[in-house]
Amino acid sequence: MRKVLSILIILTLAISLVACGGNGETNEEGNVLDKDWKEIVKEAKGTEVSFYGWGGSQQTNEWIDGFLADTMKEKYDIKVNRVPMNIEDILNKMLSEKQLDSEGSIDVVWINGENFSTAKKSDLLMGTFTDVLPNFEKNLDVDSEEVKKDFGHEVDGMEAPFGKAQFVMIYDEARVDKYPVNHKELMEFAKSNKGKFTYPAPPDFTGSAFVRNIIYDIVGYENVKDLEPNKEQVKEKIMPAIGYLQELKPYLWREGKTYPATIAQLDNMYADGEVVMDMTYNPNSAEAKVRTGEFPESTRTFLFENGTIGNTHFLSIPFNSPNNPGALVLINEILSIEAQASKYDPKNWGDLPVIDNSKLSEEEKALFEEIDLGEATLPQEELLTNRIPELPADLVPIIEEIWLENIPTEGE
Amino acid sequence: MNFKISKIILYLLLFFLLVPLFVLVIWSFSNSWPWPNMLPKDLGIRAYKHIFSFRTGTLGVLIYSIILSATVTLITIIISIPASKALGVYDFPLKKLFKILVLAPIIVPPVAVAMGIHVSFIKMGLANTFLGVVLVHLIPCIPYGVRIITSVFEGIGEKMEIQAKVLGASSLQTFFHITLPMITPGVISAASMVFIVSFSQYFLTFLIGGGKVKTLSLVMFPYIQSGDRMMASAYSIVFSLTTLMILLIMEKSIKKKYKRETDLFV
Numbered sequence: 001m002r003k004v005l006s007i008l009i010i011l012t013l014a015i016s017l018v019a020c021g022g023n024g025e026t027n028e029e030g031n032v033l034d035k036d037w038k039e040i041v042k043e044a045k046g047t048e049v050s051f052y053g054w055g056g057s058q059q060t061n062e063w064i065d066g067f068l069a070d071t072m073k074e075k076y077d078i079k080v081n082r083v084p085m086n087i088e089d090i091l092n093k094m095l096s097e098k099q100l101d102s103e104g105s106i107d108v109v110w111i112n113g114e115n116f117s118t119a120k121k122s123d124l125l126m127g128t129f130t131d132v133l134p135n136f137e138k139n140l141d142v143d144s145e146e147v148k149k150d151f152g153h154e155v156d157g158m159e160a161p162f163g164k165a166q167f168v169m170i171y172d173e174a175r176v177d178k179y180p181v182n183h184k185e186l187m188e189f190a191k192s193n194k195g196k197f198t199y200p201a202p203p204d205f206t207g208s209a210f211v212r213n214i215i216y217d218i219v220g221y222e223n224v225k226d227l228e229p230n231k232e233q234v235k236e237k238i239m240p241a242i243g244y245l246q247e248l249k250p251y252l253w254r255e256g257k258t259y260p261a262t263i264a265q266l267d268n269m270y271a272d273g274e275v276v277m278d279m280t281y282n283p284n285s286a287e288a289k290v291r292t293g294e295f296p297e298s299t300r301t302f303l304f305e306n307g308t309i310g311n312t313h314f315l316s317i318p319f320n321s322p323n324n325p326g327a328l329v330l331i332n333e334i335l336s337i338e339a340q341a342s343k344y345d346p347k348n349w350g351d352l353p354v355i356d357n358s359k360l361s362e363e364e365k366a367l368f369e370e371i372d373l374g375e376a377t378l379p380q381e382e383l384l385t386n387r388i389p390e391l392p393a394d395l396v397p398i399i400e401e402i403w404l405e406n407i408p409t410e411g412e
Numbered sequence: 413m414n415f416k417i418s419k420i421i422l423y424l425l426l427f428f429l430l431v432p433l434f435v436l437v438i439w440s441f442s443n444s445w446p447w448p449n450m451l452p453k454d455l456g457i458r459a460y461k462h463i464f465s466f467r468t469g470t471l472g473v474l475i476y477s478i479i480l481s482a483t484v485t486l487i488t489i490i491i492s493i494p495a496s497k498a499l500g501v502y503d504f505p506l507k508k509l510f511k512i513l514v515l516a517p518i519i520v521p522p523v524a525v526a527m528g529i530h531v532s533f534i535k536m537g538l539a540n541t542f543l544g545v546v547l548v549h550l551i552p553c554i555p556y557g558v559r560i561i562t563s564v565f566e567g568i569g570e571k572m573e574i575q576a577k578v579l580g581a582s583s584l585q586t587f588f589h590i591t592l593p594m595i596t597p598g599v600i601s602a603a604s605m606v607f608i609v610s611f612s613q614y615f616l617t618f619l620i621g622g623g624k625v626k627t628l629s630l631v632m633f634p635y636i637q638s639g640d641r642m643m644a645s646a647y648s649i650v651f652s653l654t655t656l657m658i659l660l661i662m663e664k665s666i667k668k669k670y671k672r673e674t675d676l677f678v
Contacts, residue, residue, distance in 0.1 A: 295444070
């Protein structure tokens with residue numbers, strides 16, 4: 001009886017000790033950004049860096065837990081702690097922490113687009129840090145649009161590029177004779193393959209990108225990129241594309257009465273052979289899924305002849321990161337040639353590099369050329385020459401709203 | 413006749429409970445399983461390789477989740493026993509109201525309350541800590557604990573305890589030798605329920621734990637959301653097997669301890 005009581009008391013004490021440990025940490029900051037790089041590396045040694053970001057892809061997770069964590073451990077004695085969390089939730093967490101000005105737990109956050117602009121506007125980020133990173137200047141084209149702008153927003157050095165993504169269409173070679181390279185051919189295709197094509201309903205990220213791509217193809221990027229975020233004006237401009245989508249609707253899967261709600265659903269429908277085409281915002285994901293066996297061997301990807309949308313995804317540091325030096329060292333390492341090359345390999349992940357090719361030495365170029373991209377992936381040159389930038393982030397939700405209002409679906 | 417019908421119902425129930433689980437097992441080994449194949453086209457162990465590789469640290473997360481939920485279960489049971497005794501045995505004004513109020517945490521959606529709790533926890537330094545998550549798990553767990561143990565107390569009443577006291581036992585002696593053995597079966601089912609509730613918490617863990625407290629649900633959820641069916645199924649299998657094993661161990665060890673005493677009364 002005493003024993004039970006004493007165990008209980010010990011437990012309670014132990015738990016309260018754990019809690020105290022959490023409170024006691026203090027954050028010695030100084031101004032990290034004024035320090036010398038060597039000093040930052042020294043300070044980061046032996047620490048732990050928490051990396052927060054989307055965790056729904058096994059390969060991405062394994063790249064971070066594997067290559068990145070190993071490199072950080074070997075080179076800098078830094079432990080990487082990956083936390084899978086959706087960006088909306090991360091933003092909410094940072095917003096509440098900002099309100100109370102409390103210490104955070106996020107060191108590095110994977111972010112881009114609208115979320116970045118929200119974070120920047122609400123002062124949730126540490127500040128301009130990219131000029132401190134040696135690899136930033138060394139390996140990237142720092143004046144390029146893709147580094148300076150994120151969905152039309154000025155980056156101001158508050159986030160560093162992580163990788164590039166580009167919209168590509170996926171098809172099954174065994175079941176599609178000729179893939180459509182523009183909106184007209186897509187219409188023909190849908191008419192002759194009734195019910196075998198569809199796209200995820202916006203605001204799904206990929207579905208929304210498909211709609212923008214159709215808008216680009218019909219209305220032209222030049223004609224929409226400078227629009228004011230005013231619904232009436234946007235609607236007037238993009239109406240031809242919306243009309244096209246309305247016309248397309250009856251030829252879609254289930255006669256367009258309903259759409260897959262997420263890209264995950266469409267991916268699974270494609271894997272199950274319910275549709276013959278799919279789409280993705282990661283040009284390597286089709287190859288990756290062929291390799292895991294989810295997609296058929298005969299899967300290939302293609303682009304529209306007028307190009308497809310591409311964007312850059314970034315890494316940033318929150319205002320209340322408990323380990324600034326560690327975060328900087330980690331981001332710098334991700335910008336290294338080795339990390340970018342390893343990330344590009346579909347075996348590891350298959351994310352497009354952000355490196356400026358003209359800055360590479362012959363050996364470094366060979367590092368990228370050696371990579372076996374597989375049959376389903378398009379070569380980097382082809383992607384990059386057919387790349388159209390994203391629209392400003394504030395236009396995206398407006399377009400999604402217009403879609404929802406004009407393309408009626410059943411059961412909603 | 414009656415016997416037969418109840419057997420059929422039992423088997424039907426088992427069938428409907430087990431078939432989905434079985435499909436989950438198949439999916440966790442299937443790379444692809446397109447329509448109209450009855451069986452998967454391509455099998456593999458990608459998902460289990462990922463889960464059980466030391467790099468991804470899933471095993472550590474699993475053990476951590478078990479410790480967390482066990483702590484929650486222990487505390488919930490400690491709180492629930494006296495509360496249940498009061499609700500089950502004693503008479504006091506507004507007892508019915510209290511009985512309903514105990515359920516309030518399940519009736520009120522946790523999202524509505526959790527945001528406010530999060531802010532307070534940040535102020536108190538409880539956010540992102542083990543203790544914070546344990547505390548917030550108590551909210552959905554206590555109703556189950558209290559309700560289940562209350563019905564046990566309603567059944568056994570207070571007579572045995574009074575008898576023990578008449579014979580000169582102290583309060584503590586009465587509790588450990590009389591009350592606890594009698595309510596053990598109820599405590600086991602309450603503890604099982606509470607453990608499962610705590611183990612499967614996603615939203616609260618993730619909000620209050622802020623990613624610092626990493627549980628299995630937290631790691632599993634992104635895969636379900638991203639539609640990686642193989643991964644999601646494999647995680648669900650690991651999830652279910654773990655809970656099942658913990659429940660078995662819990663039941664076995666508690667029953668053993670009180671076996672002799674319970675036999676006296678049951």
